Amino acid sequence: MLLGATTAACGAVVWLTPAASxxxxxxxxxxxxxxxxxxxxxxxxxxxxxxxxGRLLLVPALSLxxxxxxxxxxxxxxxxxxxxxxxxxxxxxxxxxxxxxxLRAVPLPRFQPTRLEAGRLLSLTAVAVAVLxxxxxxxxxxxxxxxxxxxxxxxxxxxxxxxxxxxATIGVLNHEAVPKSYRVEVYMNQSVESFQTxxxxxxxxxTTPVNFTPQARTVRVTLxxxxxxxxxxxxxxxxxxxxxxxxxxxxxxxxSVP
Amino acid sequence: MPALLDRxxxxxxxxxxxxxxxxxxxxxxxxxxxxxLAGLLVxxxxxxxxxxxxxxxxxxxxxxxxxxxxxxxxxxxxxxxxRLTGRQASRVERLVLVIALGLALYIVKVxxxxxAFALHDxxxxxxxxxxxxxTGRLYSPNPxxxxxxxxxxxxxxxxxxxxxxGLGIFPCGVIILALAxxxxxxxxxxxxxxxxxxxxxxxxxxxxxxxxxNFVFFDSQFAYESLALGLGVMTLWAATAVxxxxxxxxxxxxxxxxxxxxxxxxxxxxxxxxxLAIALWAVVEAIRRRSVRDGGLFMLLAGSVVAATAAYAAWxxxxxxxxxxxxxxxxxxxxxxxVAGSTPSRxxxxxxxxxxxxxLERAVGLASVGLLVVALPWGLYALWRRRPRDTGLVxxxxxxxxYPVSLALRLTSAGSETSNRxxxxxxxxxxxxxxLAFVTKRGSRADSRRLSxxxxxxxxxxxxxxxxxGGITVGNxxxxxxxxxxxxxxxxxxxxxxxxxxxxxxxRLAPGGNFLGDETDEELVTAYTRLHQERGSFANKGIGxxxxxxRLGQLDRLLIKYYKLRFLVVDKRDSTQxxxxxxxxxxxxxxxxxxxxxxxxxxxxxxxxxxxxxxxxGHILIYDAGPISNGCK
Numbered sequence: 001m002l003l004g005a006t007t008a009a010c011g012a013v014v015w016l017t018p019a020a021s022x023x024x025x026x027x028x029x030x031x032x033x034x035x036x037x038x039x040x041x042x043x044x045x046x047x048x049x050x051x052x053x054g055r056l057l058l059v060p061a062l063s064l065x066x067x068x069x070x071x072x073x074x075x076x077x078x079x080x081x082x083x084x085x086x087x088x089x090x091x092x093x094x095x096x097x098x099x100x101x102x103l104r105a106v107p108l109p110r111f112q113p114t115r116l117e118a119g120r121l122l123s124l125t126a127v128a129v130a131v132l133x134x135x136x137x138x139x140x141x142x143x144x145x146x147x148x149x150x151x152x153x154x155x156x157x158x159x160x161x162x163x164x165x166x167x168a169t170i171g172v173l174n175h176e177a178v179p180k181s182y183r184v185e186v187y188m189n190q191s192v193e194s195f196q197t198x199x200x201x202x203x204x205x206x207t208t209p210v211n212f213t214p215q216a217r218t219v220r221v222t223l224x225x226x227x228x229x230x231x232x233x234x235x236x237x238x239x240x241x242x243x244x245x246x247x248x249x250x251x252x253x254x255x256s257v258p
Numbered sequence: 259m260p261a262l263l264d265r266x267x268x269x270x271x272x273x274x275x276x277x278x279x280x281x282x283x284x285x286x287x288x289x290x291x292x293x294x295l296a297g298l299l300v301x302x303x304x305x306x307x308x309x310x311x312x313x314x315x316x317x318x319x320x321x322x323x324x325x326x327x328x329x330x331x332x333x334x335x336x337x338x339x340x341r342l343t344g345r346q347a348s349r350v351e352r353l354v355l356v357i358a359l360g361l362a363l364y365i366v367k368v369x370x371x372x373x374a375f376a377l378h379d380x381x382x383x384x385x386x387x388x389x390x391x392x393t394g395r396l397y398s399p400n401p402x403x404x405x406x407x408x409x410x411x412x413x414x415x416x417x418x419x420x421x422x423x424g425l426g427i428f429p430c431g432v433i434i435l436a437l438a439x440x441x442x443x444x445x446x447x448x449x450x451x452x453x454x455x456x457x458x459x460x461x462x463x464x465x466x467x468x469x470x471x472n473f474v475f476f477d478s479q480f481a482y483e484s485l486a487l488g489l490g491v492m493t494l495w496a497a498t499a500v501x502x503x504x505x506x507x508x509x510x511x512x513x514x515x516x517x518x519x520x521x522x523x524x525x526x527x528x529x530x531x532x533x534l535a536i537a538l539w540a541v542v543e544a545i546r547r548r549s550v551r552d553g554g555l556f557m558l559l560a561g562s563v564v565a566a567t568a569a570y571a572a573w574x575x576x577x578x579x580x581x582x583x584x585x586x587x588x589x590x591x592x593x594x595x596x597v598a599g600s601t602p603s604r605x606x607x608x609x610x611x612x613x614x615x616x617x618l619e620r621a622v623g624l625a626s627v628g629l630l631v632v633a634l635p636w637g638l639y640a641l642w643r644r645r646p647r648d649t650g651l652v653x654x655x656x657x658x659x660x661y662p663v664s665l666a667l668r669l670t671s672a673g674s675e676t677s678n679r680x681x682x683x684x685x686x687x688x689x690x691x692x693x694l695a696f697v698t699k700r701g702s703r704a705d706s707r708r709l710s711x712x713x714x715x716x717x718x719x720x721x722x723x724x725x726x727x728g729g730i731t732v733g734n735x736x737x738x739x740x741x742x743x744x745x746x747x748x749x750x751x752x753x754x755x756x757x758x759x760x761x762x763x764x765x766r767l768a769p770g771g772n773f774l775g776d777e778t779d780e781e782l783v784t785a786y787t788r789l790h791q792e793r794g795s796f797a798n799k800g801i802g803x804x805x806x807x808x809r810l811g812q813l814d815r816l817l818i819k820y821y822k823l824r825f826l827v828v829d830k831r832d833s834t835q836x837x838x839x840x841x842x843x844x845x846x847x848x849x850x851x852x853x854x855x856x857x858x859x860x861x862x863x864x865x866x867x868x869x870x871x872x873x874x875x876g877h878i879l880i881y882d883a884g885p886i887s888n889g890c891k
Contacts, residue, residue, distance in 0.1 A: 014422050014423075018424070019423075019424025020423065020424035020425055021424070024422075024423055024424055025423045025424070025425060027422075027423075028419060028422035028423030028424075028425075029419070029423065029433070031422060032415070032418055032419050032422055033419070033433075033434075033437060040516075043509075044509040044510075044512055044513050044516075045506070045509065046499050046505060046506030046507060046509050046510045053350075053353060053444070053448065054448055054495070056444075057440070057441055057444045057445055057448065057492065058492070058496075058513070060437045060440070060441055061441050061445070061488065061489060061492040061517060062513070062516065062517070064411075064415055064434075064437070064438075064441075064485070064489065064520065065489070065516050065517050065519070065520035066516075067414060067415050067418050068410075068411045068414055068415060068519075068520040068523060068524065069516070069519055069520055071396070071410070071414035071415075071417075071418060072396070072410075072414070072523060075395060075396045075397075080394035080395075081390060081394045081395065081396070081414070081417065081418075081421075082394055082421055083421045083422050086418045086421060086422055087422065090418070121292070121293065121296050122292075122296065124296070125295075125296040125299050125300060128299075128300045128303065129299055129300060129302070129303040131303075132300070132303030132304055132306065132307045133303055133306060133307075133365075135307050135310070136306050136307045136309070136310035136365075136369060137310075139307075139310045139311060139313070139314045140310050140313060140314070140369050140372050141372075142314065143313060143314040143316075143317035143318070143741070144317065144372060144373060146317060146318060147317040147318075147741070147755075148755050150743075151744075151754050151755035151756055153755075153756050153759075153875045153876045153877070154875065154876070155759065155760070155763060155873070155874070155875040156873070156874050156875075157763065157766075157872055157873040157874070158872055159766055159872060173759070173763075175755065175756075175759060175875075234874045234875075234876065235871070235874065236871050236872055236873065236874055237864075237870060237871050238870045238872070239867055239868070239869075239870055239885060239890075
């Protein structure tokens with residue numbers, strides 16, 4: 001009864017709460033990795049001297065098996081695999097097994113309550129392990145950040161517009177770990193058509209649309225750091241096929257996403 | 259967990275005298291808190307912290323990081339090994355210890371690459387999960403390894419959890435593999451305990467299994483085998499309930515079928531190994547029992563498992579042949595060539611020409627292999643002295659003999675990979691048989707008490723520590739073990755922020771287009787985009803020739819047209835180092851390398867009027883080769 005109600009509640013949480021919210025993550029973990037196996041292990045477990053531990057391990061193993069087989073059957077039935085179909089199929093198995101469970105369930109042995117002294121020791125152990133683990137996580141985060149900051153670079157790109165070969169988008173992304181000022185120059189047939197100075201903070205992206213003149217055969221975009229305007233830091237280029245229909249009289253460069 | 263720790267079962271076949279009265283009473287109530295267990299769990303946490311400090315140092319290129327890494331691993335492993343060799347620990351303590359050790363070693367891998375997948379198999383499987391989430395369908399072709407999408411067990415579980423929770427693929431994969439690790443070590447403990455009827459043997463068997471070359475890193479990666487191993491041992495454990503006439507074995511039968519069905523669609527080799535083991539077990543057990551009813555049930559179980567495995571294997575064989583078929587035939591042919599003298603044998607511990615592991619690592623690796631081989635006859639003798647009643651133990655002893663055979667394959671280049679990939683299967687048997695040698699020294703219970711003497715236990719702990727450390731050096735190149743600065747073609751060390759950012763940028767490119775890049779860029783771009791990596795040869799040379807040739811000639815243009823290459827992803831760092839694993843390109847190298855690719859060869863595309871350079875991040879450049887395909891000359 002409790003198992004069925006929990007399954008229904010988890011299904012509702014998965015459907016109704018926003019993605020990646022704590023309650024949805026908890027509901028999904030229970031629905032996908034715990035409840036189907038719990039219901040099935042009650043139904044299918046056998047008499048065994050050590051069945052408590054065996055059943056504990058069967059719970060995740062059977063849950064994984066249910067998700068895998070359910071996905072395969074959904075696919076074979078031509079049903080789209082998504083949150084709804086997975087919730088219904090996996091939750092359905094858990095509900096059905098929990099409904100049948102009381103007919104065949106083998107009760108688990110009751111454990112004696114933990115003595116106070118042992119309980120306190122285990123609590124202290126858990127705290128100590130958690131502190132050590134937190135230290136490991138903290139150091140890892142610091143190390144990864146330090147390494148990411150050492151990998152500093154700037155991306156420059158030019159992407160022709162879909163369906164219009166006389167237009168493109170130019171973009172710059174700062175991944176230099178510090179704010180940077182850049183000078184972006186657009187050349188058409190070797191002559192400067194436009195330039196712009198931009199300043200980006202770390203992680204900022206700047207894009208701008210650009211239209212090409214009908215006479216343009218090559219388009220080259222260079223990026224220079226503001227402190228060294230004469231040195232090309234990055235460059236990209238396009239080769240254009242000739243066209244008779246002008247799409248824009250003059251190139252336009254504007255800052256779209258500072 | 260506290261409740262579990264109160265529960266203590268006596269070892270059903272105690273090798274060493276009575277259980278100390280101070281530990282538990284018959285009612286299962288703890289008289290004394292489990293101080294040893296608490297201390298060992300803290301030492302496991304300490305080991306993880308030391309490894310994290312070592313990784314931190316390695317990320318900052320500190321030289322002390324490597325010795326600290328090994329220290330951390332030994333702090334993780336040795337205290338647990340010391341405890342498990344003794345007789346004081348209860349069954350539950352042994353079980354908790356092996357699960358905690360398994361998880362701690364999994365965390366070691368997670369902390370190595372904590373924010374994204376970085377290995378070849380991981381990135382390939384990432385692509386298939388993304389395809390399932392995008393299309394809502396299975397079996398989309400996987401451009402990295404076609405077999406991945408035909409074994410969608412891990413993919414569907416990850417996609418389901420991601421879809422249900424709204425979390426990304428990476429955190430879902432990490433959670434699922436942690437669960438798979440618990441199932442693997444816990445299931446292996448139960449399996450060995452069932453066949454050996456000893457929790458002490460089971461604990462040691464899992465410990466030795468953890469020393470297999472693939473346990474710490476390869477089988478912790480986001481790949482189908484990591485999940486399949488857990489499902490496989492649980493299937494075998496459930497099968498023992500059928501074979502051993504436990505009450506409720508019909509239900510155990512159903513559990514075997516359910517788990518095996520999921521295993522069959524999760525990983526090819528593991529499903530073959532499990533089917534073979536169950537079939538062998540059923541035949542031997544049926545002959546031993548001489549009961550028509552039992553024999554019929556065993557044959558039904560074996561028949562259904564083998565039939566289902568064979569049917570799925572036959573259906574997926576066209577896609578899996580390239581993954582396993584060619585490597586097995588290559589290994590056998592290679593071994594025949596070495597034996598016949600037509601090919602020189604491969605030097606162990608050399609991942610690429612001119613690159614050899616440090617001397618100490620080679621020595622530890624060789625010592626570990628030698629120690630395992632030497633102990634194997636001892637274990638078999640111990641088994642013989644026990645007069646095993648369980649068929650499973652006999653089958654495991656036969657499988658353990660495959661270990662020396664697998665070592666012979668390491669003498670060939672093609673066989674080295676095959677040998678390495680058999681470790682996780684062979685060590686199930688090897689661990690069990692060697693554990694017998696530890697527990698039943700010379701087959702006598704009285705003799706086994708010697709292992710309780712402190713110096714002998716210390717020696718046993720040292721043996722296990724050496725085998726564990728050696729396993730890691732045998733199964734992994736040194737550059738893979740620690741994070742650090744960028745290296746060319748060096749697995750996780752080649753995946754850096756710039757490469758990942760370039761791959762994410764490439765999502766903007768038209769989906770479905772073919773591209774060529776070096777090994778790492780191909781893996782990253784394939785994982786994060788819908789582009790299709792190309793590999794192969796052209797005019798009897800690997801198509802990596804396109805990047806290594808000094809000029810963009812007519813042959814290169816033909817190659818671009820023939821392979822319909824739309825994009826070329828160039829990493830200028832390929833001109834600075836030789837590839838650590840010997841290959842710049844996956845399956846497309848034009849030959850072997852004695853010096854890095856010249857920078858001029860890599861940047862020659864910038865001067866072609868038929869190629870457009872659409873992206874640059876300094877080291878990484880992306881060219882659009884569309885104009886060449888459209889006839890530009």
